[in-house]
Amino acid sequence: METQDKVIFKKYKSARNAVLREIIKITRDEQLDVATHCKKNPNKFWNYENSKRNSKSAVGDLFSTDAHSNKVVVSTDEEKAKALGMHLPRVFTIEE
Numbered sequence: 001m002e003t004q005d006k007v008i009f010k011k012y013k014s015a016r017n018a019v020l021r022e023i024i025k026i027t028r029d030e031q032l033d034v035a036t037h038c039k040k041n042p043n044k045f046w047n048y049e050n051s052k053r054n055s056k057s058a059v060g061d062l063f064s065t066d067a068h069s070n071k072v073v074v075s076t077d078e079e080k081a082k083a084l085g086m087h088l089p090r091v092f093t094i095e096e
Helices: 006-037 042-051 077-091
Strands: 062-063 070-073
Touching: 006 042, 062 077, 070 077
Parallel strands: none
Antiparallel strands: 062 070
16 A cells, blocks of 8 residues: 555555455355255256366477477377377386
8 A cells, every 4th residue: 555544554455355255255156055055956066166276388399209209299189199199108117
């Protein structure tokens, strides 16, 4: 805040706290609504769940080697899956 006036700051804090209480109430009501209707309407639950996920990015381009041991950039989803499928068995081993 730009001002040092205590009256204005007190009004600001009061308004801020009222807004935060309202946000918490709306969030709680939304979650309660989803929880009470999840058995009858699973789509409502999954829509809510998917809206709260943080990760929405795809796998970036990968560097891989081709049949002639040349490094290539892999950019399509199918090529990325093949490159990761070829790499992961080399990394993980089953110990006896």
